[in-house]
Amino acid sequence: MTPGRRILRLASHAAGKSDVGRVREINEDRMLLLDHAGRGMAVYAVADGLGGHAGGDVASTLAVETLARELPALLAEGGPARDALLETVRRANAAIYAAARGTERAGMATTCTAVLVNGGEGLVAHVGDSRAYLVRGHETRQLTTDHSLAGELARLGAPVQAGAHGQRHVLTRALGAAQDVEIDCVAEVLRAGDVLVLTTDGLHNAVPAEEIGAVVRAAANLEEACGMLVGLANARGGVDNASAIVIRLAPWRGGRALRLLAPIGLAAFLAGGLAAVRLEHAYFLGVRDDRVAVMRGVPVRVLGISLSGVVRVTPVPVSRVAPAYRGRLAQGIPTASPEEAERMVPGLLSHP
Ligand code: MG
Numbered sequence: 497m498t499p500g501r502r503i504l505r506l507a508s509h510a511a512g513k514s515d516v517g518r519v520r521e522i523n524e525d526r527m528l529l530l531d532h533a534g535r536g537m538a539v540y541a542v543a544d545g546l547g548g549h550a551g552g553d554v555a556s557t558l559a560v561e562t563l564a565r566e567l568p569a570l571l572a573e574g575g576p577a578r579d580a581l582l583e584t585v586r587r588a589n590a591a592i593y594a595a596a597r598g599t600e601r602a603g604m605a606t607t608c609t610a611v612l613v614n615g616g617e618g619l620v621a622h623v624g625d626s627r628a629y630l631v632r633g634h635e636t637r638q639l640t641t642d643h644s645l646a647g648e649l650a651r652l653g654a655p656v657q658a659g660a661h662g663q664r665h666v667l668t669r670a671l672g673a674a675q676d677v678e679i680d681c682v683a684e685v686l687r688a689g690d691v692l693v694l695t696t697d698g699l700h701n702a703v704p705a706e707e708i709g710a711v712v713r714a715a716a717n718l719e720e721a722c723g724m725l726v727g728l729a730n731a732r733g734g735v736d737n738a739s740a741i742v743i744r745l746a747p748w749r750g751g752r753a754l755r756l757l758a759p760i761g762l763a764a765f766l767a768g769g770l771a772a773v774r775l776e777h778a779y780f781l782g783v784r785d786d787r788v789a790v791m792r793g794v795p796v797r798v799l800g801i802s803l804s805g806v807v808r809v810t811p812v813p814v815s816r817v818a819p820a821y822r823g824r825l826a827q828g829i830p831t832a833s834p835e836e837a838e839r840m841v842p843g844l845l846s847h848p
Contacts, residue, residue: 505748505824506686508538508613512741513722517698518734524552525696525739528560528610534571535840536830538613539563539581540741542626544696546670547604555592555606555672562588563610572836574843577614578681585610585621585671585679592672605670609640609694613743615824618692620682624670627700629708630684631691636709639682639692643669665697692743695725698736702729718742748827779807780828781837781844788812788825788844790837807834810841818846 510531516523524545533539543559545552566587570580585608596604607624618639620628625644630637641647645666671677686692691712700708703725711728715721721742729738782791784806793804817825821844831837 504616504688505536505827506613506616506688506745507748508540508743508745509718510538510540510741510743511718511722512540512542512739513719513726514696514739515726515730515734515737517737518730520737522553523737524556525698525737526553526556526560526606527694527739527741528563529741530564530567532830532832533612534568534832534836535574535577535843536615536824537571537577538743539567539610540613540692540694540743541608541610542694542696542739542741543609543671544607544624544626544698544737544739545604546606546667547601551596551601551604552606554595554601555604558592558595559588559606559608559671562591563608567612568832568836572839574840577612578619578683581610581612581619581621582679582681585623586677589623589671589677590675593675596672605667605672607667607696608671611692611694611743613686613692613745615748616686616745618684618686620680620684622680622682623677624667625665626694626696628682629693629695629705631693631709631712632687632689634709634713636705638705639684641680643667643680686745688745688747690745692745693725694739694741694743696737696739698734698738699725699729699740701736702732702738712742718744778830779832779834779837780804780830781825781840782828783814783825784809786814788814788817788841790834791828792834804828807837810838812841812845816846817844 510529512527512529514525514527526543528541530539541563543556545556567584596602607626609622609626609628612619620639622640625642628639711724712721722740725740726738780791782789787809789809790807791804792807
């Protein structure tokens with residue numbers, strides 16, 4: 497995080513596509529797209545399993561399943577998001593290692609590149625040779641470092657030789673390969689209009705970074721971008737499973753619930769119709785009478801009408817909330833359920 501730079505709250509919208517390719521029999525790539533990981537955060541990940549018959553697909557599945565299950569639970573405990581993300585990836589490593597040990601799947605492992613979108617910050621946790629790119633305007637930048645022989649050699653200043661090396665794709669780090677794993681973590685301040693792209697090597701070995709950027713800029717929408725990227729990988733031989741997740745950052749407009757609500761008709765809501773039903777399923781933490789409150793609906797007013805109601809006012813005064821969270825609380829912090837909202841409260845407090 498750059499000191500002194502204001503981090504704007506952003507909303508993320510994503511699509512993903514994974515394809516077996518034209519040569520392999522099974523797809524060992526897995527993807528995770530979790531728009532609501534808790535505390536208003538979203539998490540996206542790709543995992544590329546290694547081990548063939550020894551269970552590469554089991555390893556990559558365990559990685560994304562562990563992320564999907566453990567990350568929301570850890571975030572709900574209220575600690576720093578970075579710690580929760582890294583701990584989740586460590587747990588995925590342990591789960592794969594334990595599942596492989598002493599079985600015919602010994603040796604199975606997976607790459608894992610996960611991005612946690614936390615307001616206006618992207619936190620990337622990364623092991624292996626899958627990648628995260630940031631497409632900003634006409635620039636496309638790789639945020640991750642490949643943990644492969646080629647990647648290590650390139651860092652030592654031998655990129656040309658590495659490209660010709662027969663063992664260049666051998667991984668130097670993977671999830672599940674050992675009891676402990678070293679995880680790279682990169683934080684990136686994001687801006688509205690930025691696009692994050694997660695890829696497995698079947699995709700980025702066939703489609704260079706600049707072309708990934710060009711496709712993202714040219715596509716009419718996120719789904720089309722994913723389809724074009726995977727289509728290019730297949731058109732160039734499809735020698736490996738290929739996966740792409742494309743994530744667009746947009747200005748925050750009061751939460752995803754409102755975005756869902758608008759197309760089905762604000763007029764219907766105002767007439768007490770269908771949209772009101774949807775609002776019953778959206779929750780956030782907000783403020784009522786200077787106390788932290790669990791609210792139902794979305795934290796906005798339309799035509800002077802509030803689109804939210806109180807579920808419960810907690811005994812916690814806003815003055816006990818850490819200053820860093822007060823602004824977000826005033827805007828409303830989306831949660832998946834009233835129970836999750838309650839669990840988040842202790843994590844917001846300032847501790848003397
Ligand atoms: Mg691959």
